[in-house]
Amino acid sequence: MPARRRRLRAGDHVSGWAFVSPVVILIGLFGLVPVIWTFWLSFQETDLTSPGTFVGTAKYSKMVHDPVFWQSARETGLYTLMFVPLTMVLALPIAVLLNQRVRGMLFYRMAVYVPLVTSTVATGIIFSQLANPDFGLINGALSKLGLPQQMFFQSTSEALPSVVAMTVWGWLGFAVIIYLAALQNVPGELMEAAALDGCGRVQAFRHVELPMMAPASGFLLVWLTINAMQLFDEVYVTTKGGPLHATTVLVYYLYTQALVNFDGGYGAALGVVLFLLILVVTLVQLWLGRRTSHYEAK
Amino acid sequence: MKHRRGRIFAAATTGLALAALTACSSGTSSSAGASKITMWHGYTDAEAKEITLLGKQWNAVHPDQQVELIFNGGNDGTLQKTLASFVSGKTPGVAYEYGSSVATLSKRSQTDDVTSLIRGTASFRWDDFFPAVQQAATVGGKVYGVPALVDNLSLVYNKKLFDAAGIPYPTATWTWTDFQNAARKLTDPAKKHYGWAYVNDGTEDTVWRYIALLWQAGGDILTPDNTKAAFDSPAGLQAMQLLHDMSVTDHSVYLDPGDQSYQSLFNGGKIGMLWTGPWDLASFDKVSYGVQILPGKLTHATISGPDNYMLFGKDGQQTGWAFLQWLTSPEVHLQFATATGDLPLRVSETKLPGYQTFLAKYPANKVFMDNLSLNVTKARPNIVQYPKISAAIGVAVQSVLLGKATPQAALDKAGAEVDQILAGN
Amino acid sequence: MTRRPSRLHLILIPLSLVMVAPLIWMVLLSVSTRDEARRFPPGLPSGVDWHNYVTAWTEGPFGTWLVNSAIVSLTCVVTNLVFCSLAGYAFARIPFLGSKVLFIAILATLMVPIQIIMLPMLIMLRQVHLTDTLAALMAPNLATPFGVFLLRQFFTALPRELEDAARIDGASRLRTLRSVLLPLMGPTLATLSVLTFLNVWNDFLWPLVAVQSPQNMTIQLGLQNFQSSHYSQVSVLMAGTVTSQIPVLVMFVLAQRFFVRSIASSGIK
Numbered sequence: 001m002p003a004r005r006r007r008l009r010a011g012d013h014v015s016g017w018a019f020v021s022p023v024v025i026l027i028g029l030f031g032l033v034p035v036i037w038t039f040w041l042s043f044q045e046t047d048l049t050s051p052g053t054f055v056g057t058a059k060y061s062k063m064v065h066d067p068v069f070w071q072s073a074r075e076t077g078l079y080t081l082m083f084v085p086l087t088m089v090l091a092l093p094i095a096v097l098l099n100q101r102v103r104g105m106l107f108y109r110m111a112v113y114v115p116l117v118t119s120t121v122a123t124g125i126i127f128s129q130l131a132n133p134d135f136g137l138i139n140g141a142l143s144k145l146g147l148p149q150q151m152f153f154q155s156t157s158e159a160l161p162s163v164v165a166m167t168v169w170g171w172l173g174f175a176v177i178i179y180l181a182a183l184q185n186v187p188g189e190l191m192e193a194a195a196l197d198g199c200g201r202v203q204a205f206r207h208v209e210l211p212m213m214a215p216a217s218g219f220l221l222v223w224l225t226i227n228a229m230q231l232f233d234e235v236y237v238t239t240k241g242g243p244l245h246a247t248t249v250l251v252y253y254l255y256t257q258a259l260v261n262f263d264g265g266y267g268a269a270l271g272v273v274l275f276l277l278i279l280v281v282t283l284v285q286l287w288l289g290r291r292t293s294h295y296e297a298k
Numbered sequence: 299m300k301h302r303r304g305r306i307f308a309a310a311t312t313g314l315a316l317a318a319l320t321a322c323s324s325g326t327s328s329s330a331g332a333s334k335i336t337m338w339h340g341y342t343d344a345e346a347k348e349i350t351l352l353g354k355q356w357n358a359v360h361p362d363q364q365v366e367l368i369f370n371g372g373n374d375g376t377l378q379k380t381l382a383s384f385v386s387g388k389t390p391g392v393a394y395e396y397g398s399s400v401a402t403l404s405k406r407s408q409t410d411d412v413t414s415l416i417r418g419t420a421s422f423r424w425d426d427f428f429p430a431v432q433q434a435a436t437v438g439g440k441v442y443g444v445p446a447l448v449d450n451l452s453l454v455y456n457k458k459l460f461d462a463a464g465i466p467y468p469t470a471t472w473t474w475t476d477f478q479n480a481a482r483k484l485t486d487p488a489k490k491h492y493g494w495a496y497v498n499d500g501t502e503d504t505v506w507r508y509i510a511l512l513w514q515a516g517g518d519i520l521t522p523d524n525t526k527a528a529f530d531s532p533a534g535l536q537a538m539q540l541l542h543d544m545s546v547t548d549h550s551v552y553l554d555p556g557d558q559s560y561q562s563l564f565n566g567g568k569i570g571m572l573w574t575g576p577w578d579l580a581s582f583d584k585v586s587y588g589v590q591i592l593p594g595k596l597t598h599a600t601i602s603g604p605d606n607y608m609l610f611g612k613d614g615q616q617t618g619w620a621f622l623q624w625l626t627s628p629e630v631h632l633q634f635a636t637a638t639g640d641l642p643l644r645v646s647e648t649k650l651p652g653y654q655t656f657l658a659k660y661p662a663n664k665v666f667m668d669n670l671s672l673n674v675t676k677a678r679p680n681i682v683q684y685p686k687i688s689a690a691i692g693v694a695v696q697s698v699l700l701g702k703a704t705p706q707a708a709l710d711k712a713g714a715e716v717d718q719i720l721a722g723n
Numbered sequence: 724m725t726r727r728p729s730r731l732h733l734i735l736i737p738l739s740l741v742m743v744a745p746l747i748w749m750v751l752l753s754v755s756t757r758d759e760a761r762r763f764p765p766g767l768p769s770g771v772d773w774h775n776y777v778t779a780w781t782e783g784p785f786g787t788w789l790v791n792s793a794i795v796s797l798t799c800v801v802t803n804l805v806f807c808s809l810a811g812y813a814f815a816r817i818p819f820l821g822s823k824v825l826f827i828a829i830l831a832t833l834m835v836p837i838q839i840i841m842l843p844m845l846i847m848l849r850q851v852h853l854t855d856t857l858a859a860l861m862a863p864n865l866a867t868p869f870g871v872f873l874l875r876q877f878f879t880a881l882p883r884e885l886e887d888a889a890r891i892d893g894a895s896r897l898r899t900l901r902s903v904l905l906p907l908m909g910p911t912l913a914t915l916s917v918l919t920f921l922n923v924w925n926d927f928l929w930p931l932v933a934v935q936s937p938q939n940m941t942i943q944l945g946l947q948n949f950q951s952s953h954y955s956q957v958s959v960l961m962a963g964t965v966t967s968q969i970p971v972l973v974m975f976v977l978a979q980r981f982f983v984r985s986i987a988s989s990g991i992k
Contacts, residue, residue: 015896016819023810024825026802026866031832034840034847041842048385048846050407094738102729110979111739114746116986117975119925121943122964125950126749129957134490134559134568137748140764154498154555156700169745174986181987230836233927237947240556242500244696251838251928258842259385259932260378271839278834342952371937371948379935385845386854386935490763557954562761581955 035275041268048264059269069270071245072253075160079249080228082164083171088220090168091175092213096205098176099183116173124237127166128153153239156246163247167234171227175220182216183209222285226278250274334364335391335613337621338380340373343580348637352630356621363617365392373605377402380610384408391613392622394446397434397604398502401684404437410609413441415619422623426644428670433677434604443606444622445643449575450602450669451510453477453590454582459484459491459570468571468590470598474514474540477571477593481550484570492552493570494544495563498699499556500692506601506678507573508695510592511537513599513676519687520679525720529691530713536595538698538705546701553699575603576639576666589665591673602674632656641666683719690715746968753961760957775962779949782959785966787938788945793970795857795941796923799864803919804912806866811874812900816886826875833868837929845932859933860941864923869989870915877911878904910984917985924971942967 042059046052063069098109115123130137131152139149152162186209194204232251235241241248241256248256250270258267341349346369353367368390370379377399383389389408403409416424424432427445435443453468460467463483468476481493497503509519517533520526528534545551552569554560563569565584572578573592592600607625609618624630632647634640636656641663642648648667657664678684694712697703703711752760753775755768779785813819814826837844844863848854853862881904889899930944940948946967953960975982 012817013819016813016817016822019809019813019817019896020822020825022806023829023866023871026806027829027832027868027871029847030844030863030865031835031840031868032828034843035832035835037843037846038839047406048842097731097735097738100729100731102731102735104732104735106979108735108739109983110976111742113979113983114972114975115742117921117971117982118746118968119927119943119946119971121927121947121950122749122968123745125946125960125964126745128557129752129961130745130748132559134563135761135763135765135957137744137765140766143764154553156702169742172742177983177986226834226836230838232838236927236931237950240499242696243498243555243700244500244693244702254838255928255932259382262381262385264842268842271842275835275839278836282834340952369937370935372952375948375951382932383855383935385849386933387849387852388855388935559955561955566758566761 038268038271038275042265042272044265044268046264047262048258049262052265055265059263059265062266063269063273068245068248068253072248072250075246075248076229076231076250079160079164079231080225082161083167083228084221084224086164087168087171087175087224088217091172091220092179092217094172095176095179095183096209098180112176113173115170116177118170120170120233121237123166123170124234127162127169127234128238131162131166153247154243156244159239159243159246163231163234163238166238167228167231170234171224175224178216178220179213182213186212218285222282225281225285229274229278229281250277333362333613333617334366335617335621336366336368337392337394337607337618338368338370338376338390339394340370340376341394342369342372345634345638345640348634352625352634356624360620363620365617365621380608381406389610391611392607392609392618395443395606395608396502397606398678398684398688400435400442400606400608401437401680401682403608404440404442405682408610409442410611410615411440411442412444412609412615412619415615416441416444419623423644423646426628426646428643428645430602430670430674430677431604431643433680434602435606437680437682443608444619444626445604446607446626447605448602448641448643448670449577449604450600450666450674451507451573451575451592452600452665452669453592454564454572454574454578455588455590456564456567456570457586457588459567463570467588468593470591472590472593474593474595478540478544478548478550481544481571482548485548485550487549489568491568491570492563493548493550495552495554495560495569495572496541496545496699497556497558497560498553498696500689500696501556502688502692503556504692504695505688506603508537508541508691509678510573510599510601511540511595513601514592514595514597516596518676519691520716520720524679524681527687527713527716527720529716530709534709535705538694538709541695542698542701542705545699551699576641576660576663579660579662580639587662589662591665591669597675598673599675600669600673602670602677639663641670686719687716690719749961749964749968752958753965755958757956757958760961772958775958776966778956778959779962779966782953783945783949783963784937785942785945785963788940788942788967789970791857791860791940791945792924792942795860796920798861799923800916800919802861802865803867803870803915807870807874807915808900808908808912810866810871811876812878812896812904814871814875815878815881816883817896826871829868829871833872837863837926841929841932848933855934855936855939857939860926860930860939863929864919864926867919870919873911873915873988874908877908881907913981914985914988917982918989921971 043054043056044052045055094112098105098112133139133149133151133154142149151158153159190208191204194208199207230251231249232255235247235249235252239247241252251274254267254270254274257263257270339349349367353365357364370376373394373396376393376395380393380395380403384406395403416422428448431445431448435441435445455468457467465480465483484493485491496507512519512529512534515533515536517531517537518528521528545553552560552563560569560572561578561581564572565582567585591598607622609615626643628644628646628650631643632650632652635642635647636652636659639660642653647653690712694708698705698708751768754771754773756772759768814822845854848859848862853859886899886903889903925943927943927947930941934940934944937945937948946963949963950960953963
């Protein structure tokens, strides 16, 4: 039998590699190689068209002394800190609402989900109109209520919160779906038992359902944070990073440096920083998630 | 420089349809004998119709030098798309580019230096172009563009709003004070009426109106040898102060975020005065407006923003050059101007009999034409650092208009930045 | 228990309105006249002005853009289904040399967004003369690490006995995969299809970087390009925006459950 086993294994190696080779080639070529290349590019002075020259860590020291970089890092952080909690805090109660037995629930759900399939470009175009200071629906509503009208995307202090509101609208449906799926996984018996124990509906939610939302929350926290740090489309369509860099987030800055100013090395260096940030945030959150779910298991 | 994106109503952008039909022929193909090039443009409306017409005329009689016109989505994005095409390797033979883009593009190896073509072709008569046009195509003594458009800023005002406010119409001797007072009187927060509008997106569109103010006060952007910032000066401060007073103190300025909403607002009777060029006039179909030269301080200087057709690669030098010589010849360009309302590019166009037809069709353009010879006395510095300098000034103007910085602080910061940029940093 | 309308409607109705309002407003603007779209306070259009759609479609090649998007998205869906199934199966079932390392390497790229790799991608594609083509748009999405991960999870959870019988009968792995396992993979493949499609269809940054010619644009990039030349024609711009969103919106309304289940399963860890 040893001979046969060896033959089989050799066959396994061949078929295994044959099965994975398309994916390995494609992901290697368009996933792994470019990452390494980006690192290499960040040590170069290049306009992306002609071969670059090696400049060591010049691009990184430029970054340290670049006030716009620091501002973009701050705006990205602020955006993430507003966007992620807001989305999650709104999504959970909405998911609970949508989990009730009420007539017409299909329509309510559809209403909450539909922004999800609206593209980021369309979202940006629509919200530019809604938030237009002079003709927009939102200011129209404010003036009906006798409230002062706002500048939204055109004000340095309101632009970033406006981007947050717009993107929360776009992402809420996703977070609700995740929470709703988690809620539907809560065994009915558990809730019934809680009811028998004399728990009110609210108490039952707090003691039975809420703890079981932890994995979904953990996933959302990681997923929304990673996506928040990659914000680009909506900014490109609405504010172009302005006014006065108030919405210049990291990826937008990367784009302008690499593909408007054609400082390819600097763009790559910004990409490396973004990569490391995403890596760190993900690892920290995964680690935290493991710790908290560990406590809850007890 | 002109911003075309707002100027479209029933635009027949035939170029786009053309582009869609002839998919796969982007870039350039030069099969044996016949050479075919692509030319990017951002023309819309009447201009799109006319350029398409001219393109067809040309192609019909030049089977060996075919030009395919491609509408690239608007002139605002052209520089970016051109630079991206250098990266992708699929560069058009010719592209319509803003004057402020020449310096950036002149640094790139793909861009054709057309000095020898222009000087070596006597029939082209380079000296016939208005001086502002020649300057705008020249960087460091070399010519990088074939003139495509010339314009300048004048004061366009809503007559009805002036009548209602009981203010006499602007005159050619108006001062900054007259202008500021009129703007204040025309402003009515309850009705959302503004005296003036200012494009506040921080781009060159923000900067060039400030430059006009700076020149009027007797200042300049850079020192004559282009080595240091010169706008951080008393003249620069006066100009900044006027913007501050009107925007922050009087609240008489509508700040346009760069989506050209000032056009609809002016056309809807919400804005009293604009500083704008001939390209906007066609969109003002609902108001009765007048045109006057800009108000003055020491002078009534205005700024011209000529645009160019720029040539790329070998294709640009051959077929592109042949086509552009024809397109910018006096008779053909006057035909284009008469169809579109663009100003003539050459002095000789104003001597042709058709020029009177042009003026009869666009009476308001008389002010712009006079301005061109009287008040366009200076040009932006066409140096490679200009885009960065413009960005720094843009931030300064923006922060003053928004009340985020005092005029002096904004100037000091921008001045220091520009000095650094010029020092090679 | 007597059933009377739940008080929850009092929350659900305003909530739904807020969520749908932007889209309704988009549709209303798209049938407004130019003046109706630019007035204050804003209001409902007096009639339905379909003309904006005619204008949008004559001024922007929306048809070409929609077809381009469909070609790019559907190609990526097909390649993902095939390649990720093969790889997912191999990683779950075939003990081959280096499988662990390869799988971890592939998983690691899950965390690499296009923003980080787009510059080298651009340089690579130029060297093979593929920039400004539909192929360039497909390249980064032909096989996704998420797809490999999803399919591997699926095969790992599947009882081994299912395929053992076929294997003992001498069927090759490929044959087993095709005739025994494929019929079971329906829901998972559907999920992968929906997510890949949505992802590629709505992608914006990569098309923006990779393509310049209008005839090679996808619908999202085309729409943005259209926006930059139609700022002041709000109604026409909105007609274009509605056009760009209709295909996915219709699919979503028809197959809501299906979409939702797919998206929910992207949350599986």
